Amino acid sequence: MKSEIAAQAATPPSSAPLLPPxxxxxxxxxxxxxxxxxLVGQQLDEWGIPQTTGTASAVLAVVAELAANAVTHGRSPGRDFEVRLALTDVCVRVEVVDTRPDRVPQAPAPAPVGPVVDESTGGRGLLLVAGYADRWGWAVRDAYTKTVWAEVDR
Incomplete structure (x- = not known):
């Protein structure tokens, strides 16, 4: 794993955005x-990061997991979720904002060594995010939303 979950405090991007988020x-x-x-894949293409690069592949895997978590665990009936994307000279920052601030992410357990005996099909999403992202964490900024963020170095 590249990183462990960061503290609950909001973490600013690693550097100033190069383009509008x-x-x-x-x-x-x-x-x-x-x-x-x-849509994130299209945005990366527009920013000059082809989807065939390792950076884009990692960002897309992170977006897929965080968006799936937002609709599975962070959903409130009738309320949308939001994906925010920022490009800096250091990294691509992804933020997924959902409507369940009461359901905060738990740091994933380390990957087991040896054969996997647990045949469940869920519960490994944040382990993937931790593996693809160089930094990640979450923040509750108000009573209505939670933001899970990840940064992938360029």
Whole structure:
């Protein structure tokens, strides 16, 4: 794993954004989560980070996991989630804002060594985020939302 979960305090981007950040508001559905990944891929292309690069692949994997978590665990009926994307000279920062500040992420357990005996199909998303991101964490900034963020170095 590249990093452990950061403290709950909001963490600013590693450096100032090079371009205006992108914001995408999507429905809290599985279709919205899939669309988040597609739209982030388009934004990375527009910023000159082709989807074939390692940076883009890592960012897209992080977006897929965080968006899936937002619609699965952070959903409130009738409320959308938001994906924010910022490009700095150091990294690509992803923020996913959902509507369940009461459900905060738990640091993933270290990956087991040896064969996996647990056949469950869930519960490994944040382990993937920790593996792909160079830094990640979460913050509750108000009574209505929670932000889970991740940074992938360029």
């Amino acid at each position: 992108a914001r995408i508001r999507l429905s809290s559905s599985h279709r919205g989560a899939r669309l988040a990944r597609l």
